[in-house]
Amino acid sequence: MQRTERLFALAEYLRGRRTGVTAEALAERFGVTIRTIYRDLDALRAAAMPVAAERGRGGGYALDRSYSLPPVNFTAREAALLVALGRFAIDMRLLPFTDTLQSALDKVRSALSTSAQRDLLVRLSELSFSGVPAIPSKKEVRAALERAWFEHQPLRIIYVDGNHVQTTREIRIQSILMDRHETRIDAIDAASGERRHFRLDRIAHAEVVRVVPP
Template structure:
């Protein structure tokens, strides 16, 4: 179990037995890590705003306040990432920090598999500057999430439409537009397509097999960053 999954599982374990405590030693055995690792994880959750405290004594341990936590939330991975993109656009505004804390609280009560899926999807969203507000066709978004090949009709700057099969691997956003990041089978190379120029979309029954990084797109280091949910 990776750390992200373990943090969510810790909250759920403490919620399940609240108001009874769980000791660091018990939790370490449950998650097959050291007690010191559990203590660091609890500290990270507390800093994120999860209401966990320690009860002293031989029968003490860590307790979460159920009255101030949410039950499991059925957000999809795409919904969680949508919230993160919206928060990113707050920039340095007065509610940016509060928004980030709220998102962390929601992630903490999402089922572990859904939360892990949200982190994987967020890692495929790359932003330059404040990020765009332009539209992305729903079928495109669904294909990126599902990892399916697309056949697109794409209009160039002169309006000429070409049809090509692409493997969508993520998104690139600048302050004006969203781009679909793909491996283009027509060109046998990485290509980015402005989503507002995609005229037709068909989802094919083929899985995406490619992975691309920022360097593959020719973007200088420091100009591109992946979306973060924490």
């Protein structure tokens, strides 16, 4: 990686984190010596980028939090990979949040210049994935799940188990697990306090339980 390319990548990396990262971690990330990282950070400062050293836990080098950066500029190569992988995730039903993902992919496309968008279409026609789609799930269930997960709220579900027994449960989502065939919700059952998995395709209904902070 040439120095100019590395400086740009370093600036993008700091922009993406906006939290402290040590010089040692940066040196490992970019495959250079710590001394080289110090020189690169000095070069960014000389270019009027407000890189500062933060002390304490979570400290390191970071951009000033008040600094406003211009929009990210994707190359056609970067956008093609993001759009292709996102499209694959939607087609294979890997992610339950398909509407949000599609909106994000549209924004990636819109960030490209006209010529880069044309190049993107060519690259996409040459890049494809195949796999076994995950089991379908209800759109309204996916929407409730997405809201509960991102907003850290409980979720009330009507769940149908393998014996076709239907129960109503209130759960707190811990994580979401995906494989080729099914999406599973790793959650804590409020009634029992137990941590267990719920298959997304077996959730017949879901609604967010709004918790008002004290």
